[in-house]
Amino acid sequence: MTRTATALTLSLTIILHAPLALAKTPVATGSGGAVATISEQASQSAMSILNKGGNAIDAAVAAAATLGVTDPFSCGIGGGGFMVIYLAKDKRVITIDHRETAPAAVTPAAFLENGKEIDFEKAVASGAAVGVPGTVRGWHEALERYGTMHFKQVLAPAIDVANKGFKVSGIFSQLTRENERKFQQFATTSALYLRDGKAVKPGTLLRNPDMAKAYREIAARGQRAFYEGPMARAIVDAVQRPPVAAGSSVRGGSMMLADLANYEARIRQPVVSTYRGYELYGMPLPSSGGVTVAEALNILEGYDLKAMPRANAEHLYLEASRLAFADRNAYLADPEYVDAPVAGLLSKQFAAQRRSQIDTKRAAMEVAAGDPYAFQQDPSIPLRPQARPQRALGKESAHTTHFTVSDKDGNVVSYTFTIESWGGSGIVVPGYGFLLNNEMTDFDFSGPRPNVPEAGKRPRSSMAPTIVLRNGKPAFTIGSPGGSTIITTVLQTIVNHVDFGMPMDAAINAPRLSQRNGALTSVEPGFAGSGQSKALEGFGHGWETPPEEIGAANAIVFNPDGTVTAVSEGRRHGVGSALVQKRAH
Template identity: 75%
Template sequence: MTPTAQPRRLTSTIIIALAFSVPAWAKSPLASGSGGAVATISAPASQAALAILNKGGNAVDAAVAAAAALGVTDPFSCGVGGGGFMVIYLARENRVITLDHRETAPAAFQSSAFAPGGKAMDYDTAIASGMAVGVPGTVRGWHDALERYGTMSFKQVLAPAIKVAQDGFRINDNFVALVKENEKKFAMFPATAAQYLKDGKPLPAGTLLRNPDLAKTYRLLAQGGVKAFYSGKLARAIVDTVNQPPVAAGATARAGRMALADLANYEARWRQPVRSSYRGYELVGMPLPSSGGVAIAQALNILEGFDLASMPRAKAEHLYLEAARLAFADRNAYLADPEFVEAPVQGLLSKEYAARRRELIDPTRARHHAEAGDPYPYQQDPSVPLRPAASGKARLLSESAHTTHLAVSDQDGNIVAYTFTIESWGGSGITVPGYGFILNNEMTDFDFSGPHPNVPEAGKRPRSSMSPTIAFRNGKPAFTIGSPGGSTIITTVLQTIVNHIDFGMPMPQALDAPRISERNGLATSIEPGFAGSAQARALEGFGQRWDASVEEIGAANAIVFNPDGTVTAVSEGKRHGVGSALVQKRGH
């Protein structure tokens, strides 16, 4: 759904050289004011966005600047070796458009790659390999966003990130914990080990970490633009690294089959967003191949039939879990890359279909597992006439929980909600030697075996759960929300919306509340400290059950557009080392 006309740029300006610094006071998860705003998980990234806004850049320029800085400070969750989804609100045109720059399977990729002989291979073995690497889309996405809707060049927006990569930043306890979690994988690949390990162990918190190789990569993009990534020496280095992963003595990693043509032919996609309504709000999210927009809309459509605000909290949260369970049953059965699968999106978004699904919920008792429904009778689009073949059960943990999300708005009212990733913590673990960035393992987001809409195919984009969302009320932006977390992204965004709209929580409290994630598994995922709490015991009264393994769920970022014209940027108050929210001061 590419726009037929080239839209005009949002504004124009002359940019002078950037001065960039990260003051100690920058790391605050909450900020309010009347200018542009940014919320990320990283102080240098938020400062990068603010620097661009202060130089006259718009929200798109600032979002790319923040994303580039996140590639330095949060290299295990995102970077130029991956891909993502961007939702852009154009204030002057009162229009939302989405940019899909998800990774694609190389042309030589085979559907049986992860199931040789019909048996699915070990997941960890699949991740740490060249065959797990999809064709990266991040740089193409940044270029297309800047070219169509930005006002600045790569050279201008990458300047803050180049400085952070060159001068370094102090790593925190969270960074160290992520390295420790990936010691074994990182040790397999010498370039990764050299950057993040010392004598096989994580660097201590407080270490000043520089990445001159990544600074070099960003300078190549600043000088040569998008072509510098998808052709030439850098493209050759990516292909060679994928096809012959450089490993440490005694280590082995399966080779990929990527060609220079895969990089040269990569295209991002401009797509029309998913639109839905909930209690007077219009919610605008990401379409396929992200399943997030559809699944969140369906779950909210189911919940809309219950007066959650008038119920005891435990009963309302029980209904939230059951609605998520039903939405995930359908998500797992039907959704995948729209260029390969005719998914019944209209049926899944139908309020009438939601009413039928709602009838399956027992208000007093958990279901524990839901079967997929039949949205086809509610499908008005005649181009989707057939039901797919029966699908096998999707692996609940087939999508790792590690990504990053950022939110930016500018003084003109433009908004960017952007989620991008390299998939697992540390992606494939493979750093491109001499270029300082880790390659994704996005191919493991496919279901390893079928029949299933999300099985691997050459050129296909694996299904995602990334859910950058913008909410409107009375035609004006109300808030934007998004999170990392693999398949828990959907429940994090869904639960935050319910907390904010139904329970009346201010956005900081809605973000900080304990997260419970039901994805139609045998047990619901919970965070540390939740088990045994009064909230948990109350839900156990409805038969809800908890997964024995616990970890933080998501690291959300939001911006609230207040009725008085001010904005409030909100990041995590406790998760992932606490986030960074900034708002421009008057005069910029």
């Protein structure tokens, strides 16, 4: 069934000659609260909540809601995510898993036709790609348990931005242009983000009154406004019968109202590891980020990286990442469906065994998974399953957002959330102005694998929001978007900062290398042919083409003198936005 554009309400007001965008500052040092995001409006929203007495959790929801307006192609209430929170009063870290789940009618054959995997791009742009969104439930849990404000207060800045509009940046216009074909398939999306079938131009003021309406309903009724009632019905209708443009046809999905009503976020214990005197708190399964970063750092801890020539140290970083990814791909998935050997993977003894397989002078091409079961202390997982054949790393979207917030009392939030691909499934929910995710395509399309689709299951993620303590106090936070390159971005930034002694802004701005157990390593534009690349080529490393920008990290550093430094990207994704409550003079 189709629904044509004539039956839709135009959700977009476009006004030319928009006001100039606020100037972004990617690094800021001072006292009180701090925030680092890729969006000036989102950073301002967080800061406004902090200035009104809200804590870091309140400010994080305000920033996230605003990012859903200004960066709707990477995040929003149509998706899900992972939040890591340091509670200063209790001196403990908790995590909120609000990853999307597979609808109850989903089976492992969801993306198979006649026994063969369907085309990936066709799978993305469909109702079948949409997982049950978890973001609003995650925000609810964060505010109810750890915040001081309610939805009405923290959503107000985002409602204002959605109503008044924001100036379309060059990156926003470019991302729209790259997704024109996907967006053209859906009448609601075309009406919102295209003009005569083409991307809106930089400098345009883009308003989204329908998203403001969605936020107002959540502000008035709380998370129930999203998971029950008219908005829930609109979501389910859009998934089952996507609002396609005339002449388009896409697969519908199986989501039901009960899937939304039954959605639950999970409060989970963080992955805890140590590295050179630091305590790292990361996201547990179903995100593979925390475990994989920790394993790679455990491997690297056996080397004195700072005493080595840089090329030797970077070679070891790439090889440690290769080994950790081999183990990630073999074992990690939703812990409610798979008994993953997490304790074994986090074992320092297992890391030593894996380290012994590294040739310090030569790059491996691809490596097999290790055997963490010999180091597994959990008696509930006593046996190693039958070895699985190695398979190429599946596609995983690089399009997500990460930001971080702290407050004057020392509470800290490191938060990564997403709608998966740029623009998610491409489906804008009629009347509510937000894009639905395509998170179901984060599952492996065929098995046997731990990460195949199953009813109620959460697809494996690479998101790695991280909070690092030293001597029991926050030292820094780090996280990034980038699909599976999230793990390597977080890992490399930690190595840059801790081992190489780089200030956090330099650690973030350094060229990124991402080795994920492939014959070639992902690099950024301008790296190939550099002195750094030639030195690593001497170890046998080679580079993927074409090169692409990797990640868009945000961090906060808690300085020894009691000040804080918020750090965002200095050049990637159009430069980030770092703010502190009181600037240092």
